[in-house]
Amino acid sequence: MNDYSSAEERLSRLWAPWRVEYIRHSRKKECVLCTAPAEGDDESTLIVHRGKWNFILMNAFPYSPGHLMIAPFRHTADLDGITREESNEHYELVKLGVSLLRMATHPDGFNVGLNLGRVAGAGLDQHLHTHIVPRWLGDTNFMPVLSNTRVMSEALHSMYGRLREVLPHGIKEARAD
Ligand SMILES: [Zn+2]
Numbered sequence: 001m002n003d004y005s006s007a008e009e010r011l012s013r014l015w016a017p018w019r020v021e022y023i024r025h026s027r028k029k030e031c032v033l034c035t036a037p038a039e040g041d042d043e044s045t046l047i048v049h050r051g052k053w054n055f056i057l058m059n060a061f062p063y064s065p066g067h068l069m070i071a072p073f074r075h076t077a078d079l080d081g082i083t084r085e086e087s088n089e090h091y092e093l094v095k096l097g098v099s100l101l102r103m104a105t106h107p108d109g110f111n112v113g114l115n116l117g118r119v120a121g122a123g124l125d126q127h128l129h130t131h132i133v134p135r136w137l138g139d140t141n142f143m144p145v146l147s148n149t150r151v152m153s154e155a156l157h158s159m160y161g162r163l164r165e166v167l168p169h170g171i172k173e174a175r176a177d
Contacts, residue, residue, distance in 0.1 A: 033057070033071045033127040046156060048100070048163045049171075053086040054093050056100075058160055063133045066105050066159055068097045071129040079116065079128060090130065096170050097132045103166040104159070107134035 036045040037055055046058035048068065059067040070093045072086050082090070098110055111133040115122035 031075060031124065031127050033069075033124055033129060034075050037073055043160065046160055048160065049093070049096065049167060051089050051093055053083075053089045056093055056097050058156060058163070059131070060156060062156075063131075064135060064139055065155060066101050066107070066134045066163070068101065068132040069129040070094050070097060070132070071127060075127050077116075077126050077128060079114070082128065092174065094130050094132065096174050099173060100163050100166050100170045101132065101134045103169060104162040105134055108137050109135045111135060 036047060036057060037050070039045050042048075042050070046060060047055055048058060049056040053074070054070055054072050057069050057071065059069050070090055072082060072090065074082075074086070076082060094112060098112065101107060101110070112130065114128070114130050116125075116128075118125045
């Protein structure tokens with residue numbers, strides 16, 4: 001164990017019992033990063049924002065409240081295979097996601113990153129996505145409070161509302177850069 005693995009280590013130490021449900025779901029064949037945007041109901045599928053090539057989605061089985069994922073619309077696991085346009089916008093949406101979470105939830109910090117391949121912890125290893133996990137001092141202690149599925153779903157939808165509320169400010173800020 002060394003410092004290089006510490007971000008992943010800290011994530012795995014977050015007690016997130018609802019992720020058992022996620023592991024059950026992920027055995028299904030369909031790719032949620034393809035089916036969610038295709039459904040066309042962004043509120044129920046927790047899509048916060050659509051770009052031209054990528055979108056921002058709330059993780060329904062989060063490591064912490066506000067856990068976002070940025071994914072290309074195109075179903076690909078190949079980081080080298082994404083176009084410059086897709087890649088540039090992907091990073092723009094990572095920045096937008098961080099900025100929305102800052103405005104909506106004032107976290108103390110973030111874990112941001114890609115898990116490539118199942119061995120690296122990617123639950124959806126066939127469709128690229130960047131995680132943004134907001135972190136609060138002491139969050140390992142308060143997360144288990146949300147372990148109940150119904151409470152979790154309410155928390156997700158109220159967080160969705162907050163993120164959508166600050167979205168116009170986030171987009172305006174990003175354009176001003
Ligand atoms: Zn997919």
